[in-house]
Amino acid sequence: xxQPVLFYxxxxxAVIAGFTVVTARNPITSAMALVAxxxxxxxxxxxxxxxxxxxxxxxxxxxxxMVLFIFVIMLLNLREDLPVPLGDISRRSLFGxxxxxVLGVGIIAALAVAVPHTQFGEVxxxxxxxxxxxxxxxxxxxxxxxxxxxxxxxxxxxxxxVLGKKEI
Amino acid sequence: xxxxxxxxxxxxxAILFVxxxxxVLTRRNALIVFMSxxxxxxxxxxxxxxFARENQVVDGQVFAVFVMAVxxxxxxxxxxxxxxxFRNRVTVFLDDLNLLxx
Numbered sequence: 717x718x719q720p721v722l723f724y725x726x727x728x729x730a731v732i733a734g735f736t737v738v739t740a741r742n743p744i745t746s747a748m749a750l751v752a753x754x755x756x757x758x759x760x761x762x763x764x765x766x767x768x769x770x771x772x773x774x775x776x777x778x779x780x781x782m783v784l785f786i787f788v789i790m791l792l793n794l795r796e797d798l799p800v801p802l803g804d805i806s807r808r809s810l811f812g813x814x815x816x817x818v819l820g821v822g823i824i825a826a827l828a829v830a831v832p833h834t835q836f837g838e839v840x841x842x843x844x845x846x847x848x849x850x851x852x853x854x855x856x857x858x859x860x861x862x863x864x865x866x867x868x869x870x871x872x873x874x875x876x877x878v879l880g881k882k883e884i
Numbered sequence: 885x886x887x888x889x890x891x892x893x894x895x896x897x898a899i900l901f902v903x904x905x906x907x908v909l910t911r912r913n914a915l916i917v918f919m920s921x922x923x924x925x926x927x928x929x930x931x932x933x934x935f936a937r938e939n940q941v942v943d944g945q946v947f948a949v950f951v952m953a954v955x956x957x958x959x960x961x962x963x964x965x966x967x968x969x970f971r972n973r974v975t976v977f978l979d980d981l982n983l984l985x986x
Contacts, residue, residue, distance in 0.1 A: 720888045727896045734900050734923055738907035743915045750919050753900075757926055764893065766933045769948045773929075776952050781922065781959045788963045789915060792970050812909030820902035827894050835889040836937055844945060852942045853949070865953045872957030879964035882971075 723763050730756035743789045747782060754778040764836075765844040893934035901927035914969070914976045918962050925955045 733756065736749035754777045761770035842848050853862055900923055907920030929948045936944025970976055 723888050723892070727892070730896065731899055731903070734903040737916070737919055737923055738903055738911065740916075743913060743919075746916050746919050750922065753923065754926065757930060760893070760896070760930065761933055763888075764933050764937045766936070766945050766948070769929075769933055769945050772949060772952060776956060777922075777926070781956055784959055784963055785915065785919065788966060791967070792915075792976065809910045812906055815909055816902050816906035819905055820898065823898040823902070824895060827891060827898060831891045831894060833889060833891060837940070839937070839940060843940070844942065848942050849945050849949070853946045858943075858946050858950075861950060865950055868957055869953060872960050876960040876964040879961070879968050 719763055723760060726756040726759040726763075729753075730760070744786070747786050747789060750785075751778050751782050754782070765839050767844045768846045768849045769844070890934055890938045893937075894931060897927045897931040897934065899927075900924075900930070912977045912979050914966050914978055917978065918959070918966070922955060922959070925951055 730753050733749045733753035737746045737753065740746045740749060754773060758770040758773040758778070761767075761773060852858065904920040904922075904924035904927065907923065908917050911917055911920065929951050932944040932948045932951070934944075936942060936948075966976055969981070973980065975981075
């Protein structure tokens, strides 16, 4: 019976960290809150029996991607986000918050109507382990998408190097 | 996790996604906009994993791994663009980028 408590605890921290990402003035604060949010989501993945995805979440997201973000923030040595004039704040923020609020209310309403209020059933032995995910990834229709993703990563690396170099 | 159902997980996913949308629409700093996009991608990943758990298949987890790979590619190219932007214009504020405005 501790699993629902853990789920709601990690979810609460994830939501707070997510709000901090969006509201923080300093980009480093945002990055650190995002790392906390990723760790809480990894814990939620474990509770959802997605062990491999949880490990990849910590290694790739909280490890690699966020290190890249923090490296760039430190490299650029940014000042804090300056306060913009009040009229500008209200116009831009009201528009953004309005769109986000309408979207959020719509999604939550759709979920409340469409999603059945059932609980998760028992899972099969070994569900979510590297073995099962690997069998699904390499032994089925996802083999070609996997290879396409590797081509995409190569293209992204070449693109990042070309963009980053001063002269080619 | 027997006592939690699909609905709370999808609600968390929706809240995180909407938070990311608000960040993209309200912030001026390109780096924080990128982080908000990462938050939205994570919300979608959570929905994938939740639906995989509900339907007892691992296909959703395979998709979550694919989404992470795409997010890594996006972060690499996007941050290279931010560095290029900072080198040329000495700013990361999106309001300063109005070159294409008539």
